[in-house]
Every structure is written in C-alpha cells, then in structure tokens.
Amino acid sequence: MNKIATIVAAGLLAFAGIAGAAGGPNLRLDPAPIHRLDAESLQRGARNFVNYCLNCHSMKYLRYERLTDIGLTEQQIEDNLIFGGQRISSPMISAMTAADARAWLGAAPPDLTLEVRIRGADWLYNYLLSFYRDPTTPTGWNNLVFPKVAMPHVLWELSGPTRLVTTTFDNHARALAASIAVKGLNKLEAGEGGKWNVVTLGADPDTPGTLSQAEYQAWVADLVNFMDYTAEPMKNKRISLGIMVLLYLSALFTLVYLLKRSIWKRVH
DSSP states (O other): HHHHHHHHHHHHHHHHHHHHEEEEEEOOOOOOOOTTTTTHHHHHHHHHHHHHHTTTOOOEEEGGGGGGGGTTOOOHHHHHHHTTTTTTSSOOSSOOHHHHHHHHHHOOOOOOHHHHHHHHHHHHHHHHHHHOTTTTTTSSESSSSTTSSSSSTTTHHHHEEEEHHHHHEEEEEHHHHHHHHSSSSEEEEGGGGGGGEEEEEEEEEEEOOSSSSHHHHHHHHHHHHHHHHHTTTTHHHHHHHHHHHHHHHHHHHHHHHHHHHHHHHHHH
C-alpha cells in the first residue's frame, strides 16, 4: 500500500507541476485550430518561423532538407528559408550564439524542435495569443498562460498590444459559468471578499496591429501547426499510411462480405 500511495502522490505532484506551468488549473485554453496534413498551412508556418522565431530560437534537430516533406522544393527552401550561407543539409540553427544570448537576454532561448511535445499544441497556441502590456516587468510584457515570462512579445506589431480585462462576480458558480461561456482563453481567479474574477484579454483600439484579430489567430495557428509537425515529422507519413490501410481494409471487407453472401446463398 505504501508503494501505491507513493506512486499516486508522485503522479499528483507531476500533474500539479504541469498545471502550474500552464498557468494554473483555473486557466481555460482555446483549442488550437491546426491540421498537420494541411501542406499549405505547414508551408506558411515554416515561413513564419524562419522570419520571426529563428533569429533567437533554433530547431537543431530538424534539417532544412526535411521541409521537402511538406511540399517545398529544395530550390524554394534555398531561396526563401535559408539565410546566412547555410546549406540545405544544415540544421535550423539560430544566428544568435549562446554566448551572445546570455549576454543580451540573460539566458539562451530554448530550442523549439520538440516544444509541442513538451507543452502541447493548445498550450503553445494560447501562449502566443496571450501576451499583454505590463509596465511592472523588465520587458514591458506579461503573459496570461505563462505569468512573468522572460520572453517579450516579439509579434506585437502583427497583433497589436492587448490588455487585461477583469470581470468580477459575487461567487464562484457565476464566475465559472461566465468563464465557460467565454468559449476561449480566460482565467478564473479568486478575488477579495469571496468574489471571483474572470480574466480575459482585450485589444487596444488606439494601437491596432497590422493584422486583424482573425488574421493574427490564423497566422499563429500556421506557426503552431508547423511546430507540431517538426516535433514529430514522421507522424504525417504514419497518418497517411494509416488512412490508406483503413481504406484497403474497408474495400477488402466489402469484397469478403459479398463473397460470403454469394457462398451462403448457394447453400440455402
């Protein structure tokens, strides 16, 4: 019994750690609208990553030549996605060295090849959508999903700056109902005097981004879709092969069933 209790406790602690890293158990995430078999979305995501993320973050476990799997030719990769004299056989390494990153940022930004496998696509999608202005932090930005994150909002010109919007309710039940009704990213927090708050994000109407809200969400979805692909590139082939196998088995089942009816019809 002691061993079982220890295992259960360890599992609960691990779950609590994951919930804490995701912003707490009262954080409601919006499902990421991604489809890893959408080649056009993957190509747009690769473009977004190279133009906005690769300056600081590497994908050292993925080589440029692997992008031919998402429908790009080697010439397209060399012309549009490779900069700085790298070869198509090179891994996707950031131009920023680890020493420079520590000097400028205090720590080297993490490699993102396997980020989706660590955090999950929903977490990453909501994280990129949940930056807001916060003058109390060193960067001037904070994040609803990852509070006090060190990363600044490098995409703010696309999205426009956002702010926290807090709605207060008299009790937990009403706040929970409102949180569910939002049908998107929000956070439920305990307030003062037994009251509860539902925290969401609102756009700054005075400083719009270069993209509309819908366009920015689609932009982030393409980026997350690409990162979901890079975390396990072979999964696309497994999915395609699995679909072909199921179609083959369905056709075979139909033929066998018709053969069975033909044989038993003669018996009767």
